[in-house]
Amino acid sequence: MYIETIYNNPAKSKFPGWTNPDAFPADKTDLTDGMNPRQDVIIGQSAKGAIEEDDKLLYTCVYDGNKVHNKVTFEPFVQFNGGNYLFTPSLKLLGDLSMAPAL
Numbered sequence: 319m320y321i322e323t324i325y326n327n328p329a330k331s332k333f334p335g336w337t338n339p340d341a342f343p344a345d346k347t348d349l350t351d352g353m354n355p356r357q358d359v360i361i362g363q364s365a366k367g368a369i370e371e372d373d374k375l376l377y378t379c380v381y382d383g384n385k386v387h388n389k390v391t392f393e394p395f396v397q398f399n400g401g402n403y404l405f406t407p408s409l410k411l412l413g414d415l416s417m418a419p420a421l
Contacts, residue, residue, distance in 0.1 A: 362394060362395075363376075376393070377391045
């Protein structure tokens, strides 16, 4: 299960591992005629300290269903500035807490 993978790995490997893989989404080559889709178009990040222009851009491959692959380049859309791992309780937990007797 994906959530188990995130919570059972060291913090260092969590966020970068799923936000910027070279094969996003993973294991979807059957939908793209065997071609790797590449980076996530929303939260993908370019190589840190990139000098070459090609390394500053990200790209994804769009398969049109007619055996044609179109390479689309784009600049990073989301800029990350540091990182925090925050606890976000579920709505059920918040509801349960609101029904609990006051201390």
